[in-house]
Amino acid sequence: MKIDNTKAQMRKGILEYCILGILDSSDAYASDIIDQLKEAKLIVVEGTLYPLLTRLKNAGLLEYRWEESSSGPPRKYYSLSDSGRAFQKELKMTWEELQSAVTILTTRPNQS
Amino acid sequence: MNKTININLAGIIFHLDEGAYESFRDYLNQVKNALESQEGGAEIIADIEARIAELFSMRMQEFKREAVTIEDVNFIQATLGAPQDFEDDSDEAPHTSAGIPAGKKRLFRNTDESIIGGVASGIAAYFGTDVVWIRIIFLVLLFFTGIGFITYLILWMAIPEAKTTAQKLQMRGEPVNLSNIERSVKEELDGVKERFGRFREENQGTGQSLRKTINRGLNIIINILEWLFRLVFKFFGLLFILVCLVIGFTLFVALFGVIASTWNFGGIDFISIDGNILGLNAAEAILGSGIELTLMRIGTLLTLLFPILGLTTLLAKAFKRPLANGRLVNIVGGTSFFIGLALLLYAGGNVLSSFKVSTTEMRTVELQGNTFDMRAELLEESDGFLFEIDDDNLRIENVKLDIKKSFDPSASLAMKHRARGSSNSDARKRAMQFDYPFEQVGPVMSLSEYFTVPEEALYRGQELQVTLYLPIGSEVYLDPSVENLLYGIENAHNMWDGEMIGHTWKMERRGLVCMDCEEIDYFESEAVEAQIEALELEIKKLKEN
Incomplete structure (x- = not known):
């Protein structure tokens, strides 16, 4: 079992939640989302994101609109749909549960 | 100076x-290969192209450039x-490989x-074997049936060439997935890069533009020449x-007719019908079983060794399995060729010298009666070849029959034996060894x-x-035999x-006259001439008496 593979799996699992989280606060186009994710060191390359965005959009969680750009072709501005918002809320709950679970589990050995 | 190529990405040039x-x-x-099989692949590709266009535009503005480097x-x-x-492998049903699944092989050239x-x-790629075996099968088919050639041409036309990387992978049955394509492309690119690098190295340091131009010109010429050589090589x-086919067949025949085919005396037939292959009889009849035959055989084999070795070397080269030592082959083959030639010349000279002197020996037998029926059915029928070896005897089918006017009162059969030899006595001895049986029963000869x-x-x-006087x-019937x-x-x-056969002939003064021919091509003047000639002879004879 490779550590890199496990790391990548962990990251990918929470990537969808993070994208929905970013869009929950404000609409954004792909580059914005990428920049934020990069800043947080959650992704390294942009390639990973495009299939994911399309898949979320096709699942009805995201919507987009076209907007002109000063430096290139028109951009897709993504926003959460109603079901996306509901989905995000549920994920948030799950994430918080998981977080506490992980914290409890990983800190307990120190106590004992 | 760099050449540029225009592309259109998301509507921007x-x-x-x-x-x-x-x-x-x-x-x-x-x-694209990675994404095409995914759901919504086209859309993702469009998004990515748009993103690339954006990044290119940003960089062009940032670095104030026109061309993408x-x-x-x-x-x-x-x-x-x-x-x-x-x-996107977070999918519910993750792809193991994009595109054509593994194991589905296709036949390509x-x-x-x-x-x-x-x-x-x-x-070979299709069956996963070494190409050498397939080539050997083709050559075997080619040599023994010729089908190989036609099959090859048909296959050449029918099977598509593996042009793209995906096709090359399919040809080997490797799954056409991203990593395989990448590996394959990388291998190809590495080769190109290497060549390119070498080219650049060679062109560095020349400095002067003129020399650069010359170099580039030379390079183009070399490229063209290389291409031409490739074409010519394929043609050859x-x-x-084709040449192998012909040579192979010739060698095959030659090896069997080895000796006799090099010594064709006076139109000897080499191909016998009933099992005697290619004039071995003739070889034995002329050379005997002595030293000459052995020398001739060894000589021919040694002479043939060179072309055979040469052919083998060429074949080995064709299969890209060069033989260990080409020079050794040349030396051995060349030496054997000349030794073989010397042996052939020596033995040939010996044989020829035993044809030097010619002598004749006469034998005359008086015949009874004055009516004859000439037949040639005494011994079993011969097969029309000059030589035949029968037990310890050599049959020679070289008998000629003539009919002439006799000046004696009785008929006679004269046999003139002719033979050659290395000396007069050698030839005479041979001339006396003829055995030619004949029989007279009543009129039947x-x-x-x-x-x-x-x-x-x-x-x-x-x-x-043989001359019948x-x-x-007197009369003679000539049987068709x-x-x-x-x-x-x-x-x-x-x-x-x-x-003349099938008719009865009467000896008259003017020569043989047909007794039962229906239509005779009768030439008056010639008949008269013959009559005069006959009379003159008679006068001469009378004078002598």
């Missing part, structure tokens, strides 16, 4: 340097990631490892196989079509001339030998 274009095209193709392409790759990063059209190597490859000599006498130009007034024996018999009608 970009100028790409040639090197940048190639690198970018390969990258984008790999990405290799650095920009490298930047794109670093930003967007390697092609496999695009695979492998022109990367071809001698002619890459048919053999394509088949095909020609070579039975002759045979051949005579025999002891086997050790060998063939030294032996020939038998007929007194005037003597047709092969007749040789230029003069007659009053000037008829050909073949026309």
Whole structure:
């Protein structure tokens, strides 16, 4: 079992939640989302994101609109749909549960 | 100076340097290959192209450039990631490989490892065997049936060439997935890069533009020449196989007819019908079983060794399995060729010298009666070949029959034995060894079509001339069986030998006259001439008496 593979799996699992989280606060186009994710060191390359965005959009969680750009072709501005918002809320709950679970589990050995 | 190529990305035109274009095209193709099979792949690709267009535009503005360089392409790759990063494997049903599943092989021509059209190597790739075996099968088919040639041509036309990387992978049955394509492309690119690097190295430091131009010109010429050589080589490859076919067949025949075919005396027939292959009889008849035969055999084999070795070397080269030492082959083959030639010349000279002297020996037998029926049925029928070895005897079918006017009151049969030898006594001894049986029962004269000599006498130009001397007034019937024996018999009608058989002839003063021919080509003047000649002879004889 490779550590890199496990790391990548962990990251990918929470990537969808993070994208929905970013869009929950404000609409954004792909580059914005990428920049934020990069800043947080959650992704390294942009390639990973495009299939994911399309898949979320096709699942009805995201919507987009076209907007002109000063430096290139028109951009897709993504926003959460109603079901996306509901989905995000549920994920948030799950994430918080998981977080506490992980914290409890990983800190307990120190106590004992 | 760099050539640029224009591309359209998401509706925006970009100028790409040639090197940048190639690198970018390969990258984008790999990405497309990775995404095409995914759901919504086309949309993702469009998004990515738009993103690349955005990044290119940003960089052009930032660096105030017009053309996209290799650095920009490298930047794109670093930003967007390697092609496999695009695979969305968080899917419920993850893809193990994109595109055509593993194991589904397709038949292609492998022109990367071809001698002619890459048919053999394509088949080898399909069956996963070494190409050498396929080539051997083709050659065997070629040599023994010729089907190989036609099959090859048909396959050449029918099987498509493996052009793209995906096709090359399919040809080997490797799954056409991203990593395989990448590996394959990388291998190809590495080769190109290496060549390119070498080219650049060679061109560095020349400095002067004139020399650069010359270098470039030379390079183009070299490229053209290389291409031409390839073309010519392929053409000769095909020609070579055809030549192999011919040479192979010739060698096959030659090895059997080895000795006799090099010594064709006076139109000897080499191909016998009933099992005696290609004149071995003739060889034995002329050479005997002595030292000459052995020398001749060894000589011929040694002479043939060179072309055989040469052919083997060429074949080995064709299979890209060069033999260990080409020079050794040349030395051994060449030496054996000359030794063989010397042996052939020596033995040939020996044999020829035993044909030097010619002598004749006469034998005359008086015959009873004055009516004859000439037949040639005494001995079993011969097969029409000059030589035949029968027990310890050598049959020679070289008998000629003539009919002449006799000045004696009785008929006679004269036999003239002719033979050659190294000396007069040698030839005479041989001339006395003829055995030619004949029989007279009433009017029937039975002759045979051949005579025999002891086997050790060998063939030294032996020939038998049989002459039937007929007194005037006597008659002779020529049975069809003597047709092969007749040789230029003069007659009053000037008829050909073949026309004379089956008729009864009467000896008159003017020569032989047909008694039962229906239509005679009768030439008055010639008949008169013959009459005068006959009279003159008679006068001469009377005078002598």
